[in-house]
Amino acid sequence: MKPIIVSGIQPTGRLHLGNYLGALKNFVDLQNSGEYECFFFIADYHSITTEYDPGEKQKEISDLMRSFLAVGLDPKKSNLFLQSAIPEHLELAWIFNSVTPMGELSRMTQYKEKSEKSGENVGLFTYPVLQAADILIYDADKVPVGEDQLQHVELTRLVARKFNNRFGRVFKTPEAITTEAPRLMSLDNPEKKMSKSLPSGCVYIDESPEEIKAKFVKAVTDSGDEVRYDEKNKPGVSNLLRIASSFSGKTMEETEKDLGGNRYGELKERVGNLVVDYFAQYRNKKAKTSSGAATKAFTRGGKRARKLAENKMRTVRKSIGIS
Numbered sequence: 001m002k003p004i005i006v007s008g009i010q011p012t013g014r015l016h017l018g019n020y021l022g023a024l025k026n027f028v029d030l031q032n033s034g035e036y037e038c039f040f041f042i043a044d045y046h047s048i049t050t051e052y053d054p055g056e057k058q059k060e061i062s063d064l065m066r067s068f069l070a071v072g073l074d075p076k077k078s079n080l081f082l083q084s085a086i087p088e089h090l091e092l093a094w095i096f097n098s099v100t101p102m103g104e105l106s107r108m109t110q111y112k113e114k115s116e117k118s119g120e121n122v123g124l125f126t127y128p129v130l131q132a133a134d135i136l137i138y139d140a141d142k143v144p145v146g147e148d149q150l151q152h153v154e155l156t157r158l159v160a161r162k163f164n165n166r167f168g169r170v171f172k173t174p175e176a177i178t179t180e181a182p183r184l185m186s187l188d189n190p191e192k193k194m195s196k197s198l199p200s201g202c203v204y205i206d207e208s209p210e211e212i213k214a215k216f217v218k219a220v221t222d223s224g225d226e227v228r229y230d231e232k233n234k235p236g237v238s239n240l241l242r243i244a245s246s247f248s249g250k251t252m253e254e255t256e257k258d259l260g261g262n263r264y265g266e267l268k269e270r271v272g273n274l275v276v277d278y279f280a281q282y283r284n285k286k287a288k289t290s291s292g293a294a295t296k297a298f299t300r301g302g303k304r305a306r307k308l309a310e311n312k313m314r315t316v317r318k319s320i321g322i323s
Contacts, residue, residue: 003141005036005177008043008083008134011060012052014204015067017275018194021246022181026144028072030177038078039138039305040068042298045083045090046130049123050114065294067206070286081302083134088309092133092316093126099162100129104155110148132156137309140174146181167319182246187219190235206286209276216240216272221264229256237267244271247278 009023031038042064047057061082068080083089105111108128115124135143135156143153153176160171184194186201194202203215221236229252231238245255259267317323 002035002037004039004139005030005142005144006039006041006135006138006140006174007144008041008046009064010043010047011057011064012047012050013060013196014063014206016194016196016202016204017243017246018181018184020071020205021184022146022179024067024071024073026179026181027078030144031073031078036142039081039140040073040078041081041083041134041305042068043083043134046127049121049127050117062291062294065298066286066289066291069289069294069297070282075297075301079301079305080298081305082298085298085302086137086306086309088137088306088313089130089133091313092137093130095316095320096129096132096159096163097126099166100126100132100155100159101162104158105129108155109151128152128155129159132159135174136160136171137312138305139172139312141172142177143174144177144179146179150176150178170315170319182242184243184246185235185239187215187239190220190239203275205279205282208283209280212276212279213269213272216268216275217265219268219271221268225263227256227260227262227264227267237264240267240271244274247274 007023007027009019015024027038027040030036031040042061044057044061047060065080065082069075073080105125105128111125111127115121131152132155135153136159143156145153153174157173160173163171186192186194186198187203188201189198192198192201196202200218201215201220203212207215219236219240221240222234224234226234227237227241228234229238229241241252241255241259244250244259245252248255248258250258259270262270314323
């Protein structure tokens with residue numbers, strides 16, 4: 001049997017370049033490697049732990065389902081599903097609450113960061129417990145994450161050990177696969193990370209070619225006219241070179257050599273065109289993928305995931321004496 005990989009993305013609005021490089025691109029690469037059985041889901045229950053508009057949530061979910069398919073995730077190669085379609089995730093999270101130390105949750109860095117922005121709530125506090133359930137219910141062997149999520153994987157491993165020590169060996173202790181993702185900065189403020197909260201400097205992958213080019217034309221550069229990678233002294237130019245390297249597949253050295261002779265205006269135009277061309281196939285495929293077709297694909301994946309989750313929960317219930 002192939003090792004099992006599990007990971008998910010929250011439906012919280014449009015995807016930008018950083019979201020794509022940090023998650024979806026890695027999902028597609030892992031799927032196409034042929035080395036793993038992949039479970040990729042839309043974490044809609046996780047997305048309600050911070051402020052959101054209920055009237056927009058279903059639209060965000062539908063849009064993300066279409067994006068999963070448009071970037072190249074294949075329902076024939078990967079199990080694609082909605083978290084909310086598998087109620088066993090919530091049941092297992094409740095059971096895990098009984099073995100998870102409060103102190104461990106209070107130390108979670110992302111809880112501290114998000115609670116400062118959105119306010120404290122129990123869902124945000126116990127978010128990592130549901131995340132552990134998302135992973136462990138499918139007997140995951142590997143979890144692809146960025147550096148900022150390593151703490152969550154460690155908590156998942158702790159929860160698995162705590163449960164196994166108390167009720168017998170039921171769960172695997174999965175390992176993290178640290179995915180390489182460049183830190184892209186805002187085009188209009190290269191001192192800050194690219195974010196939806198800074199929309200004028202944030203490039204969304206489903207924007208029109210004209211919109212993407214316009215944002216790159218307005219990108220902030222630096223004093224002088226030399227195009228070289230120097231994060232400290234030339235953060236704006238370095239960000240553009242980082243984006244070019246990420247979407248060309250070239251090393252930074254190769255990218256500097258390729259773009260080094262350009263003026264700033266030419267640099268911005270070339271990087272903008274590169275991003276436009278990179279996502280041309282994505283835009284075309286997403287335009288042709290209806291919400292109905294996406295829902296159908298995720299429903300099929302959900303049926304397989306639900307069957308596995310139901311089987312696992314029968315074992316869990318028996319182990320805790322509630323069967």
